[in-house]
Amino acid sequence: MNKANSNDQLKTVLITGGSGLVGKELSQLLSHQGHNVIHLSRKPVNGLFKTFHWDIKSGEVASEAITSASAIIHLAGAGVADKRWNAQRKKEIYDSRIDSTRLLRSKVEKLNPNLAYFLSASAIGYYGWDTTDETVDESSPKGEGFLADVVEGWEKEVSGFDEIGVKNGKLRMGIVLSNKGGSLPAIAKPIRLLAGASLGSGDQYMNWIHISDLCRIFSFMLERQITSVVNAVAPHPETNSAFTKKLASHLKKPLWLPNVPKFALRLMVGEMADMIIGGSKVSGRLIEEKGYNFQFRTLEEALEDLLISKK
Secondary structure, eight states: OHHHTTTTTTOOEEEEEEEEEEEHHHHHHHHHHHHHHEEEEOOOOOSSEEEEEEETTTEEEEEHHHHHOOOEEEOOOEEESSSSSOHHHHHHHHHHHHHHHHHHHHHHHHHOOOOOEEEEEEEEEGGOOOSSEEETTTOOOOOOOHHHHHHHHHHHHHGGGGGGGGGGEEEEEEEESSSSSSSHHHHHHHTTTTTTOOBBBBBBBEEEEHHHHHHHHHHHHHHHOSSHHHHESSOEEEEEHHHHHHHHEEEEEOSSSBOOOOHHHHHHHHHGHHHHHHOEEOOOHHHHTTOOOSSSSSSHHHHHHHHHHGG
């Protein structure tokens, strides 16, 4: 019997969205820590982790996945920035989070009333897009805008696990930095092509987090079964202008173009421009107060780790 088993620490963790950028990294971390990781997917494939089928629209979930889980980490949801927003796409973004959480709660209630913990991804979009120097934290009120409404509905569904006696937590994620996909390669590409520029006024805050810290915070919350809302952002946010300059400096590329104006962004991405040129200055102090120690506290440290092989 290994040490994890002898200490009764080997728990089966069911992850939705396990094939995504964060899901892959988190699955590997939890597996290395001794957890038995399983996935729910619309299209199960043979991979490193046993995968079970689910279909949110039809309400189908493999019973074995639910009954065998000690904890569930819910990451699945339609990508916010994958497509241009219109009424249909906004409905998909909202419904994918609300309906999936509701479905999981229903299945847990019927099949696994002894589930220990449900941890859901959420987003700092909750605080809205009013760019100011005032810092917001987990106690701050909901902001304005589509994504704030999505997060409010999403977290309300997660809180519904209280009604069936399951501890639950919500992790509001910032901009996830990874060299394997997501925002960082997309931001770096025009800079590498000598076409980089700040967006809008450049004064809007970018609340970033290294993917390693994000996954370690998920693990931290899981192990301690933290039930509060937690902001997953690094201690030192940067304005868009400062972020762009530091990334360009790290890549040793010049920035010579003027800022991309709001109207141009509107033409390119529509309503999604509000997300790009707005923001709030978000504090991640609560998770530190609970005992978490960041590996990457500054943007310079994160970029050095993520882009060192691409200098």
